[in-house]
Amino acid sequence: MSVRRIAALTAAAALTSLSACLGPLAVDPTSTASSNAQKQGDGALRTDLEPLTSRFPVLGQPVSAQWMSGTLGDSRLPGPSTYWIDAIVVVTPEVAAELAPLASETGTPDLVAGVAELVPPGTLRTSEQIDARFSTDTWWVDAYLVEGSDTVVLAARGD
DSSP, rough: HHHHHHHHHHHHHHHHHHHHHHGGGOOOTGGGGGGGGEEOOOOBOEEEHHHHHHHOOOGGGGGGEEEEEESSSTSSSSSSOEEEEEEEEEEOHHHHHHHHOOEEEEEOOOOOHHHHHHSSSSOOOOOOOOHHOOOOOSSSEEEEEETTSSEEEEEEEEE
């Protein structure tokens, strides 16, 4: 048997062993579920504003907020975490007026149940321009304006 063939068989055996060790934690990169990692958090509903305004300055000085946060994925896996924030924020009329002309599409945010149940009734308007206003170098945000109100809904992921 050639050295190349032995090396190839050894590498194949190592990969097979590694994938067997990962078992149910392995992620299928072709699965749509892998792109929507499960949100993990403590379930606490927060109302403090500073963590939101420091991450998303476009909020200005909000009137109020209700939000939850945590990490994405499986806490049993080592390595850096991606964080998430789902929020409902009542902004000033001036901030809402700046966002309203950009809201050209309707959408539905992917929120944890504890925040989703608090979204006020109404059509949620969004666009790539609104998302870009809220997104930063470290946070990727799907932002929605509740039509006819001063309420912004955020589904954010970041480092």
